[in-house]
Amino acid sequence: MATQHSRSSARLMMAPAVVLLLGWMLVPLTMTLYFSFKKYLPLRGGDLGWVGFDNYARFLTSSAFWPSVQTTLVIVGGVLAITVVLGIFLAILLNQPMWGQGMVRILVIAPFFVMPTVSALVWKNMFMDPNYGLLAHLWKLFGATPVEWLSQASLPSIIMIVSWQWLPFATLILLTAIQSLDSEQLEAAEMDGALAHKRFAYITLPHLGRAITVVILIQTIFLLSIFAEIFVTTGGAFGTKTLSYLIFQRVLESQNVGLGSAGGVYAIILANIVAYFLVRIVGKNLDA
Amino acid sequence: MARSIAPRRKAINTLLAWSVGFLIFFPILWTILTSFKTEAAAIANPPVFIGFDWTLENYQAVMERSNYSRFLWNSIVIAGGSTVLGILIAIPAAWSMAFVPSKRTKDILLWMLSTKMLPAVGVLYPIYLLFIKFGMLDTKIGLMIVLMLINLPIIVWMLYTYFKEIPGEILEAARMDGATLREEVIYILTPMAIPGIASTLLLNVILAWNEAFWTLNLTAAKAAPLTAFIASYSSPEGLFYAKLSAASTMAIAPILILGWFSQKQLVSGLTFGAVK
Amino acid sequence: MGRITLDKVSKSFGDVEVIPPLDLTIEDGEFTVFVGPSGCGKSTLLRLIAGLEDITSGQIRIDGADATNVPPAKRGLAMVFQSYALYPHMTVRKNIAFPMKMAGIDQAEQDRRIDAAAKALNLTDYLDRRPGQLSGGQRQRVAIGRAIVREPAAFLFDEPLSNLDAALRVGMRLEISELHERLKTTMIYVTHDQVEAMTMADKIVVLQAGVIEQVGSPLDLYERPCNKFVAGFIGSPKMNFIEGEEAAELGATTIGIRPEHISISTTEGQWKGTVGVAEHLGSDTFLYIHSDVSPSETMTVRVDGEFSARHGDTVYLTPRAERIHKFGADGLRIE
Ligand SMILES: Nc1ncnc2c1ncn2[C@@H]1O[C@H](COP(=O)(O)OP(=O)(O)O)[C@@H](O)[C@H]1O
Ligand SMILES: [Mg+2]
Numbered sequence: 001m002a003t004q005h006s007r008s009s010a011r012l013m014m015a016p017a018v019v020l021l022l023g024w025m026l027v028p029l030t031m032t033l034y035f036s037f038k039k040y041l042p043l044r045g046g047d048l049g050w051v052g053f054d055n056y057a058r059f060l061t062s063s064a065f066w067p068s069v070q071t072t073l074v075i076v077g078g079v080l081a082i083t084v085v086l087g088i089f090l091a092i093l094l095n096q097p098m099w100g101q102g103m104v105r106i107l108v109i110a111p112f113f114v115m116p117t118v119s120a121l122v123w124k125n126m127f128m129d130p131n132y133g134l135l136a137h138l139w140k141l142f143g144a145t146p147v148e149w150l151s152q153a154s155l156p157s158i159i160m161i162v163s164w165q166w167l168p169f170a171t172l173i174l175l176t177a178i179q180s181l182d183s184e185q186l187e188a189a190e191m192d193g194a195l196a197h198k199r200f201a202y203i204t205l206p207h208l209g210r211a212i213t214v215v216i217l218i219q220t221i222f223l224l225s226i227f228a229e230i231f232v233t234t235g236g237a238f239g240t241k242t243l244s245y246l247i248f249q250r251v252l253e254s255q256n257v258g259l260g261s262a263g264g265v266y267a268i269i270l271a272n273i274v275a276y277f278l279v280r281i282v283g284k285n286l287d288a
Numbered sequence: 289m290a291r292s293i294a295p296r297r298k299a300i301n302t303l304l305a306w307s308v309g310f311l312i313f314f315p316i317l318w319t320i321l322t323s324f325k326t327e328a329a330a331i332a333n334p335p336v337f338i339g340f341d342w343t344l345e346n347y348q349a350v351m352e353r354s355n356y357s358r359f360l361w362n363s364i365v366i367a368g369g370s371t372v373l374g375i376l377i378a379i380p381a382a383w384s385m386a387f388v389p390s391k392r393t394k395d396i397l398l399w400m401l402s403t404k405m406l407p408a409v410g411v412l413y414p415i416y417l418l419f420i421k422f423g424m425l426d427t428k429i430g431l432m433i434v435l436m437l438i439n440l441p442i443i444v445w446m447l448y449t450y451f452k453e454i455p456g457e458i459l460e461a462a463r464m465d466g467a468t469l470r471e472e473v474i475y476i477l478t479p480m481a482i483p484g485i486a487s488t489l490l491l492n493v494i495l496a497w498n499e500a501f502w503t504l505n506l507t508a509a510k511a512a513p514l515t516a517f518i519a520s521y522s523s524p525e526g527l528f529y530a531k532l533s534a535a536s537t538m539a540i541a542p543i544l545i546l547g548w549f550s551q552k553q554l555v556s557g558l559t560f561g562a563v564k
Numbered sequence: 565m566g567r568i569t570l571d572k573v574s575k576s577f578g579d580v581e582v583i584p585p586l587d588l589t590i591e592d593g594e595f596t597v598f599v600g601p602s603g604c605g606k607s608t609l610l611r612l613i614a615g616l617e618d619i620t621s622g623q624i625r626i627d628g629a630d631a632t633n634v635p636p637a638k639r640g641l642a643m644v645f646q647s648y649a650l651y652p653h654m655t656v657r658k659n660i661a662f663p664m665k666m667a668g669i670d671q672a673e674q675d676r677r678i679d680a681a682a683k684a685l686n687l688t689d690y691l692d693r694r695p696g697q698l699s700g701g702q703r704q705r706v707a708i709g710r711a712i713v714r715e716p717a718a719f720l721f722d723e724p725l726s727n728l729d730a731a732l733r734v735g736m737r738l739e740i741s742e743l744h745e746r747l748k749t750t751m752i753y754v755t756h757d758q759v760e761a762m763t764m765a766d767k768i769v770v771l772q773a774g775v776i777e778q779v780g781s782p783l784d785l786y787e788r789p790c791n792k793f794v795a796g797f798i799g800s801p802k803m804n805f806i807e808g809e810e811a812a813e814l815g816a817t818t819i820g821i822r823p824e825h826i827s828i829s830t831t832e833g834q835w836k837g838t839v840g841v842a843e844h845l846g847s848d849t850f851l852y853i854h855s856d857v858s859p860s861e862t863m864t865v866r867v868d869g870e871f872s873a874r875h876g877d878t879v880y881l882t883p884r885a886e887r888i889h890k891f892g893a894d895g896l897r898i899e
Pocket of ligand 2: 608
């Protein structure tokens with residue numbers, strides 16, 4: 001396969017993708033770095049000169065910074081935990097013999113196709129609204145006071161909405177993985193006298209390792225940048241301001257590009273820390 | 289397993305699975321049902337499920353209020369265009385990685401994926417400026433390029449996992465048969481990988497269709513796709529539940545139907561080769 | 565025409581030298597078989613000739629012209645792969661036509677050659693099927709058909725029969741031999757099966773660890789193996805090797821005698837032994853005998869199918885003196 005000729009063609013054929021992504025990464029990154037050292041207010045005077053590390057210091061010391069990092073991590077971690085655990089449960093359930101398995105799969109996968117803006121709107125208004133939402137009706141049915149979901153339990157609510165969107169993805173990948181498990185292995189373990197929970201712990205779960213890795217990797221990539229779900233539901237209020245959202249507000253709402261850019265650099269650093277660990281785990285687990 | 293399962297157990301499984309499936313699907317079902325109610329019925333207390341007067345007035349109202357077909361067209365062009373563009377660029381790259389692997393192949397793949405982790409907000413303003421500079425703000429082509437770039441790593445990775453399944457000997461046979469590299473990719477690799485390419489295409493159409501950061505921030509009136517169409521209902525007017533539901537249904541229906549029809553291919557692609 | 569010359573050709577993968585520099589000439593029209601144990605570098609050597617791998621040093625000439633840096637498509641060689649490597653999305657007809665399409669041969673000529681090949685290979689009824697709908701033997705024939713229509717300077721086969729069941733393998737072996745008789749084109753055939761090598765080859769190249777151990781006609785190798793490795797590899801069942809006193813008497817470190825060159829008697833003979841296992845094949849019987857002359861390994865003796873022996877019987881063996889092969893301490897043949 002590998003002749004000199006094919007190796008040089010390979011480099012040539014890889015070039016467009018690599019160059020484009022490199023450009024996509026480097027050009028805006030350089031600009032962000034550039035702005036982060038400036039006082040730059042597009043609507044209030046524009047470029048007001050160099051300010052050194054001022055923006056970085058201000059962003060870091062602003063009272064919103066650490067809570068936003070925490071919120072980001074809580075949302076990502078919470079959604080990952082919920083989708084992986086429920087995903088395993090659902091995958092095992094769907095793998096049991098039953099009638100109409102195909103139809104159930106169709107029902108379960110559906111949320112994955114719903115655009116985030118729609119799911120956020122639907123959940124916010126038709127389910128979590130304290131007056132007319134379905135959950136409020138349900139609470140009243142049991143004589144309880146309806147919860148003001150998006151203000152009183154804002155973070156769990158958002159985690160719930162996002163989990164609903166990503167549960168199908170986790171479930172389907174884990175289901176595919178379980179289906180690929182050689183049933184002879186389980187039967188052999190059964191012959192050896194392993195009980196159901198032991199079979200799960202020692203055979204099924206290790207077999208799911210790679211699939212769980214993929215779920216975590218892909219979801220983290222998308223969860224770090226969730227936007228619409230917060231934009232539509234709370235607009236960042238009630239402690240749901242993720243780092244991304246905080247920066248978004250600095251750049252677009254307060255039109256402070258310098259400050260926002262410094263925040264952007266922090267976000268990039270955070271993403272890189274996460275990426276570093278993920279890539280190490282994934283690199284080990286996937287023979288990519 | 290060729291064991292006879294007790295019908296009782298099968299019945300319990302069925303009941304449980306259908307309940308869970310119904311629960312997960314319920315928000316969508318509820319949205320669709322509500323879209324056929326009058327506004328009054330939509331907020332009725334207690335809520336009504338089926339026994340209401342079905343009406344199409346909400347759909348009419350939504351159509352009057354905004355030009356649905358233009359948003360739809362923009363979504364189709366942007367999602368489809370970015371995906372096709374991405375695949376054209378990704379096929380040669382994935383070919384290289386799958387069939388002429390080097391020590392760096394894995395690093396390059398992971399690097400590509402890590403570019404997806406760059407927070408979009410971090411670079412929003414620069415992109416915004418570049419878009420203004422190149423006159424691409426609120427254009428379909430501009431969004432197409434951005435969405436292509438953010439999905440390119442996923443496309444490359446999916447194609448790579450599919451290509452790796454193709455035995456190298458077949459490509460070598462083509463080479464012996466006198467095919468040039470271009471002919472090898474066009475006549476042999478691509479047709480053989482059609483199922484994989486199709487599922488890559490589908491997943492990325494879905495991702496692009498639902499992308500809601502760049503589409504909201506880089507478009508205004510002209511190029512806005514359905515994500516923007518629906519976001520316009522997030523204002524307090526959104527409390528018109530029936531109209532909101534109708535608009536939501538219209539926004540998700542095309543991709544929901546496409547996704548349902550192609551769920552088999554989708555699932556195989558989603559596993560990124562981690563599950564055989 | 566198809567005379568292939570390898571001149572000090574070597575191949576390394578990274579730091580690992582898989583093929584140390586070797587010289588080899590394959591004459592036009594010759595059926596040459598590369599044989600050797602798995603992993604000895606046969607496929608690598610074939611792929612170097614095909615141009616699918618770059619050589620690390622040396623030169624490859626095809627009909628006198630330097631082909632070292634010529635891409636595979638331009639070498640005028642056709643290859644049949646172990647996995648057949650058929651294009652699964654094309655019909656048999658399209659598969660066979662593919663090399664001609666790439667060469668820009670006109671449609672009428674393509675059809676003529678396809679029909680001729682299909683007839684010769686019994687594929688006429690299957691031309692519109694896909695490879696997935698064919699049996700292993702038929703797939704093999706399609707792969708050969710795809711090679712034939714190019715009218716190559718030489719055919720390269722990489723273990724083409726190893727995926728077929730035993731009965732089919734014998735049939736295909738004959739078909740390939742017949743094809744060679746008919747076309748008289750150079751063929752290079754890689755196999756690890758010495759029976760295939762013996763039955764098909766004009767010339768056998770025995771390889772071990774990338775090194776050519778011996779080149780010669782099947783009978784050459786059978787009658788005059790130049791070292792212990794070739795002696796043990798060629799011939800079935802394997803040659804018996806005896807060391808120690810018996811060998812020293814003949815001035816050798818090791819002597820070898822083939823199972824078919826030992827006569828057996830229940831009453832008298834040179835070596836005494838007891839029967840371990842007797843394999844009755846019908847036409848022949850193979851006896852595995854424990855004997856003091858070869859304490860470490862059982863000796864194999866081939867006798868008539870009628871010969872009856874049971875486990876534990878005492879027998880006497882006598883090698884045919886003129887068939888004894890002598891090897892020195894370095895493993896090389898002593899004349
Ligand atoms: N692409 C490669 N990279 C590294 N080593 C290889 C490669 N191809 C073959 N080898 C090594 O070269 C040796 C010879 O392989 P091969 O020619 O396939 O043997 P054979 O066909 O005789 O069984 C083996 O040890 C194999 O591991
Ligand atoms: Mg081989």
